[in-house]
Amino acid sequence: VDVAPANRPPALCPGCPHRGFFYTLSKNKNYVVTGDIGCYTLGCAAPLNCMDSVVCMGAGFSAGMGIAKSFEKEGVTGKVVFGVVGDSTFFHSGMTGAAEIVYNKGRMIPCVLDNRITGMTGHQDNPVTGVTLMKDVTTAVDIRTLVLGCGVKPENVRTVDPYDLKATAAVVKDAYEAEDLFVVIVRQPCALLKSVIAHRKGQHCRVNADKCRSCKVCINKTACPALTVGENGVSISTEDCNGCTICQQICPFGAIEKEGE
Numbered sequence: 001v002d003v004a005p006a007n008r009p010p011a012l013c014p015g016c017p018h019r020g021f022f023y024t025l026s027k028n029k030n031y032v033v034t035g036d037i038g039c040y041t042l043g044c045a046a047p048l049n050c051m052d053s054v055v056c057m058g059a060g061f062s063a064g065m066g067i068a069k070s071f072e073k074e075g076v077t078g079k080v081v082f083g084v085v086g087d088s089t090f091f092h093s094g095m096t097g098a099a100e101i102v103y104n105k106g107r108m109i110p111c112v113l114d115n116r117i118t119g120m121t122g123h124q125d126n127p128v129t130g131v132t133l134m135k136d137v138t139t140a141v142d143i144r145t146l147v148l149g150c151g152v153k154p155e156n157v158r159t160v161d162p163y164d165l166k167a168t169a170a171v172v173k174d175a176y177e178a179e180d181l182f183v184v185i186v187r188q189p190c191a192l193l194k195s196v197i198a199h200r201k202g203q204h205c206r207v208n209a210d211k212c213r214s215c216k217v218c219i220n221k222t223a224c225p226a227l228t229v230g231e232n233g234v235s236i237s238t239e240d241c242n243g244c245t246i247c248q249q250i251c252p253f254g255a256i257e258k259e260g261e
Contacts, residue, residue: 010042010045011045011225012224013039013191013225014241014244015200015241015242015243015244017162017163017186017188018040019162019222020164021168021186022043025050025172026050030080030176031080031176032052032080032082033050033081034051034067034081035084036054036085037056037089038086038113038119039119039120040119041054045223047221047222048222048223051084058089058092060084060085060094060110061094061098061101061110064081064110065081065097067108068108069104080107080109082111082184083097083109085112086113087112088118088128091127091141094110095146098110102150102151102181106181111183111186112185114143114186114187115190117129117190123190128141128143144159144185156183157182157183158175159185159186159187163244163246165246166249200243203258203260204236204241204258205245205256206238206256206258207233207255213253214229215252215253216229217251218234218250218251218256222246227247
């Protein structure tokens, strides 16, 4: 029996911390985003459409550096490159790129998406977690300290929670306007970590039907799989939602409320 595949395009998971950061970057067309290899590569998909290149592991920084130097050479103004890598990719092949950006006076913004795990390949621990692959306790390596060791000024290394859209937008704006090298560390644990699921159990968002106007901004801007629309308007799956509140912050009518806090 021939069965057509489900019309289900790739999307970041419900509650994924990368969603808030990519949503923020996607709002400004002057941002050039050089992506990398990881679960966050899904940020390239609609509606976020938030990657202009994906080459290989580490290229979020190295390709970004090349594009930034090209802009500088050709006199391109207004455009700013945001290079993104995940925390495990940073340790795999991003640290060298970070050092080269500092050394070669790169006019770009390196961003480390720190979700405290190696998400794409099955939740393996990495140097930020303080646990080895054999589950032995070890020294947790601090990304900020490594970046400072490369020579970035302390005031230009900022850590932000991507669930807080206002704070994220403020940090991105500061990075865009900075005259010196500015590094953004985006930190929020993966929504699928068992510890996170246990901590956020019972937390979810719901739609207030009296306020909802079925404008679908929450769906069209985030593509969160927990959001659906049917005959009765927009609804949120309480089984999938972890209460990250990204949709709540985006809703123009205040129709989304959080429960379970």
